[in-house]
Amino acid sequence: MVNRLHLVRVAWAVAVLSTSGWAQVEFARDVQPILRKNCLGCHGPGMQQSGFRLDDGTAALKGGYGGAAIIPGNAKGSPLMRRVRGDQGLPAMPPGEKRLKPEEMATLERWIASGASFPAKAPVLTTAAPSITSKHWAFQPVVRSAVPEIGGGRNAIDRFVLARLAKEKIAASPEADRRVLLRRVSFDLTGLPPTAAETDEFLRDTRPDAYERQVDRLLASPHFGEKWARHWLDQARYADSDGYEKDWSRPWAWRWRNWVIDSINTDMPFDRFTAEQIAGDLLPNAKIEQHVATGFHRNTLTNREGGIDDRQFRFEATLDRASTVSSVWLGLTMGCAQCHDHKYDPISQKDFYSLFAFFDNAEEVNIDAPLPGELGPWIRGRDEYQRKRDALLAEYNVAALQADWEKNILYTIAHLGERTDWDLAWDCVNKLTEDGDGGKIVQMPAVQRTPRERDILTDHFVANYHFAIGNKKWKELKLDELNKKLRELKTQYPQLSQASVISEVASPKPSHLRVRGDYKTNGIEVQPETPGVLPALKANGRATRVDLARWLMAPENPLTARVAVNRIWQELFGAGLAPTSDDFGTRSEAPTHPELLDWLAAEFRENGWSRKALLRTIVTSATYRQSSQARPELTEKDPNNTLLARQTRLRLPGEMIRDNALRVSGLLTPTIGGPSFNPPIPPGVMELSYGSRGWGTGWKEATGPERYRRGLYIQFLRTTPYPLLANFDVPKSTVAACRRDRSNTPLQALNLLNDPVFLEAAQALAVKVLMGAPASFEGRVEAAYQAALSRKPTVAEQTRLRTYFGEQQRLLADDTKAIDQLVPVTLHTATRLETAVWAALSSVILNLDEFITRE
C-alpha cells in the first residue's frame, strides 16, 4: 500500500498528460468538487455508507465493504466507475434522481486512469474518526431510578405510576374484585384459570397476605413454566417443522422446548438462561442439557427443496441467528443491515456482519439427549436392535449396492452435468438426508465415519436409491420394502431422545461481509464484534459466543434488561412501558414511564436475574391489581390506558383459549413437556400444502389422552399452521415474534362455535355439572359459571339462560338423532334430552367474551 501510494503521489506530482490529448486533471480543481457535491454526504467525514469514504486518500483507495472501489490506472475496472454509471443492474450512484453529468463521469474516469491521485498531504477535509455515540434513550446506561416519594400503593412500581397519575390529576382504579383478580393472576402466571376450589379457598382466606400466598402457589406450579415458555418460544420462532416447501417435521424439536419449560420452572437466572442458549456448547464442562439449550439456534428454517443452492440457505440461517439474537435480547432490528447500513439506527452493515461472525462457524449437529429413564432400556435393547438391523441390511445386499452407489456419487460430484439422473441423486443426498449432513458424510472416508454417521448414510441410501436407478429397479431390489422394515424396527426398540444443537467447527473460517446482502459476493473480512454504538465487548483473543452472551448480560449493556422486563410487562398489561416492544431503536416510541422501566431493569439485574422475583414484584403491585373496568372520564384523556389508571381486559392467546375450555370442562391432560401432538384436524387442511404430495409428515391424529394436552404442545407445521392457532394470531414462527396481535374476527367466532374440540368441552362441562352440581336449574347454571368464569351468574343471566334452555328443549325434544349427536353418553342424573340441552347451554358459556378474556 505504501509503495502504491507513493507511486500515486509521484504520478500526481508529475501531472499526467494523456497521449490522446486529455487535459490535465487536477484533484482539487476538477475532482474534489464533484465528490463534494455528489458523494461526501454519505461517503465523507460524517458518514461512511458501506464503509467507504472519499475525502481521505488512504481510506478511499482502501475501499469499502465490497473491497477496493478505485483501481488507480484502471478506470474501466474500477467499481467506482461502474457504480456511478449504474452498470451491471445496480442502481446508479448517487442514489435518487440526480446523476453525474457525462462530463463529470469523464473527469472521474480520467482521474482514475491517470492514477487517482489524492493530495499528498493531509486529507482534504477533517477526518477525525467519527465516534459513534447516540443520545437515544435506550442506548443510555440503566440507572436505578429513585422511587418517587408519594403515598399510597403497595410497592415501588405503584409510586412511579401514582406520581405520573398525580401529575395528570387522575386517580388510580380500585383493586379488582377478588374473583377477577385470582382469575387474572392465574392466567398470567400459569395460562390456566383457577379451579372452583382454588377460588373458594382464596375467598375464604382472610389473612392480609392471602393474595401473595396465591401468587407464590402459582409461581411454584409446573404450569408456570409452560405459560412463560410460550412467551419465549414466540421470540425463539419455535416450530415443529422445517418450513419451506417440504416442511418436514422436526420430531425432536420439543427436546429444546422441554429445556425451556424446565429452566423457567426452576427459575434459572436469565443470565445463565441466556449463556446456555447462545453458547451452551462452549461452556466449560458443558453437560448434555447445556448442549440442548443451543437448540435455540436450530429453530431457523431449513430448505430442502430440490435444486436450491445450499450455500444460500446456510447463509440465510446464519443471518437469522444473528438477527434473532439482536431482536430477542437487544430489541434491535439488525436484519435491515444485511444489505446496507441501517437506515435509522446507528448500526452499520459491518456491525451486523460482525454479529453474524459469532454464528458463522457454528455447525448443526444432532446428539443423543436421553431423558431420565431412557438409558437403561436402550442399553438392554441396543445389541439386539443392531443385530436385527445388520441382518436386514445383509438380506437385501445393501453393503455391495451402497458401495457402488457411493462410488457413483463421488464420481458425479467430480463430473456434474454428465449424468443427469445421478446429478439429481447427488442433490438429494444434500437435501433429503435425515438427521445429518449426507453430503459431508458421503465424502468422508468410510473408516472415519462414526457409527451414527454410517447409519444416517445407509438410511438415506435405502430410502433414496431410486433417484439414481429409477423407481422400478428400486422396487425390484425391494429397497422400498427394506426402508419400511428399517423404520418399523426402529420403533420396536427403545430409542434415545435426540436434540438438535449447534457446535463450533474445528477449524473456523474467516467471515465476510456480503455486499448488498448477496451471499455470493464477499466483502471485507469481519471479526466477531458487537455494534459500535453499544459498550465494547471485552475478550481475550477472538471473541466467542460465550463472550457475546457475557456482553449481553453485562451491567453496562443498556438494552438486555430493559427489553426483557418490558416484554414481561407487556404480557401482564397488554402493552409494554415502551410501547414498541419489538423495537428499541431510534424510531421506537419513548417509554411512557421511563423511570419505572429503568427501576424494573435494575431490579431484575440486581435480584440475580430471577424472573419469578420480577413477576412477583409486578403482580403484587397495586397497579397490577387494579380493576379493568372502563372509565368513561378517561376515554378522551387516555384512550389507550398508557397512564395505567386501570388494568386492561385482554383476549386470551389462541392456545390458552383452548386450554381454558379443556380445563374448565375437565378434559385437560395436564402432562408437562414431551413431544408435540396432533389434535383432530378437519379433512382438507393438510392437502393445501406440498407435504400432501407424500414428501411431508402427515398428520396422525392423537387418539389417547394426549389429544387433550395444552395448546403449546400442538404440532406446529410452518406451512400448515393448525387452524385454531392461525385464527387467533399465533405467530408464524419464521422470525422472532416479540408481541402478539389480538384481532377479533368472524373466523374466530366460527372456530369457537363449531370446532369439535369446543363442542367436546361443552359436552364435558355439561356432564360435569349434571354429575356434580345440585339438581336445580339455578344450581347447575351456578356450577357451570363457577367452573367457567369463577363467579356466580347474575339474576339477569339466570333469566336469559332459562329462556334459552326452554328454547333448546323445545327444539330438541323429539329429535333423538340430534340428541344422540350432541351427547355421546347416558347419565344417571339426567335424561339424554336434558344432557343435550345442557351441552348446548354450556357451549354458550364457552363462547362468552368473558370466557376468552382475562379481565
Add this chain to the structure above:
Amino acid sequence: MNERQLFETHLRRDFLRRSLAGIGTLALSELMQGATTPTTDPLAPRAPHFAPKAKNVIFLFQEGAPSQMDLFDPKPGLEKWHGQSLPPEMTKDMKLAFIKPTAKVLASPRKFARYGQCGMELSDLLPYTSKHADDICLIRSMRSDAFNHHPGQLLLFSGHMTGGRPSMGAWATYGLGSESKNLPAFVALQSGPGTSAGSDLWTNGFLPSMYQGTVLRSSGDPILYLSNPAGLSAASQRARLDALRDLNTQHLEQTGDAEIASRIHSYELAYRMQSAGPELTDLTKESPETLSSYGIDDKDSKQYGTNLLLARRLVERGVRFVLVMHSGWDHHSAINSGLPKTCKQTDKPTAALLADLKQRGLLKDTLVVWGGEFGRTALSEIRRPDEADNAGRDHHPNGYSIWLAGGGVKAGQVIGKTDELALNITEDPIDVHDLQATILHLMGLDHLKLTYRHMGRDFRLTDVHGNVVKKICA
C-alpha cells in the same frame, strides 16, 4: 401505520353503522359512550390512495412455473440447436436449479399462430384462451430473482424470498378493507395437489390475522368450521347466538369494553357467513351452459373450472381478492405429454371466466392475472435417461410470460421480448415487484404508501423495489 393507529382511523360511527343491524333493540350506542378503546371494525371499507381501475382481483396462480416457450413465447430459433449444448458463453449467467449449463436444447413441438385483431402469437395448447387474445395483455419479459418454488412463490406473493411477510391479498385487504358484508374480503381456492408455499400464499404474515385469506374448500365445509356441530339445527344455532349476544351485551354494560361490541359483531358476521357460504357454493342455479363452458362437466377441468366459477361468484358478492391456485405446471420430466394435460385442465375454464366476467359487465372492474412464479428453460432436463420422451424443462426466472386482463389493463398487446433462444430478456424487463406495484396501482393503492410498521421498520409488499408498469395500464 400501526395497529393502534389503524383502529383509530376507523371511526366508531362506522362500526355502529355496520354492526347495529344484528344487535336488536338494545341501545348499543349508549353503551358505547365511554367505552374503553376506540375500537371498531378494521375491515370496514377504506378509501384507496386514488381512484382505482379495478375493484377486485382474481389472481390465477399457475403453481410450478408454466413453460413460456411452449405456450406464449414462440422460439423457432431453438430448432437449430435442438439436441445440442449451447456454447458456454451463452449460458454462463443462467441460474439453474437441477440441470447444468451443458444440458441440451429442447425445441418446442408446439404450433403457434396469430390470434385476435392484435395478432398475438399463442400456442396450440391454448385453443380457448387464444380466443381472448384481444382481451389480454401478454407480458413476455417477466423476471424473478428466485429459481426455486417456495422462494419464488414467496417473492411473487409477499415481495421477499424468505417467509413471514403478508401476502398480496392480505396487503390489499389491509389497504382497502372489505366490501362484502357476509363473506371474507380475501379468499383462496386450490386445485391440484398442495402448493410449495402452502399457507404462505394467503398468510397475513405480520399483519393482524383478520387480513389472512380464507380458504374456500372443495370438500367438507366450504369455509372451515362453517357448519354447526352435528345435532345443532339452524334454529338451535340462532337461539345459541341470540343468548350469546344478550349475555355479551350484559357484560358490555358492566365493563364498558368496546371490544365486546366488536365480538358481538364478529359473531353476527359469522352467522351471516353460515348462510352466505353455502349459497355461494351452491351451483345448482347456474345454467348447464355455464357449467359446461367452465368445463365442470369434464373430469379433467372440473376442479379448476369449479374454482373459477366460484371466483366469479365471489367477485359478484363483493369479495376483494380471489386467489385461485392450480398446481401441476412443474414439468421437469416428460413435458411434451405433461403440459397438454395441465392445459386441458385449465385452458377452457380460463377462457370461460373471461367471457363470463365480460358478459356480466364485471371484467371492467375486475383485474384478472394469470401466471406462475417463474418460467422454464430452453435446455432440457432428463431425469430418466433410459425412458423415452423423458425430457422436461428446468426452472428459468429470466424472461417468462404472464398475462393480465380486465380492470385498467390495456388489452390486446404484448409487452417485452426475449432473445431467440429464450435465455434473456431483450426488451422491457418487468420484475415481480413491478407486477406487484402495478396490481396495487390498478386497485388505487400506491405501493410506496401502503406500509405497515413491524419490528421498527415500515414494510411494504414491494420490499424496497417496484415500479408501476405504465405500459400495462389503459
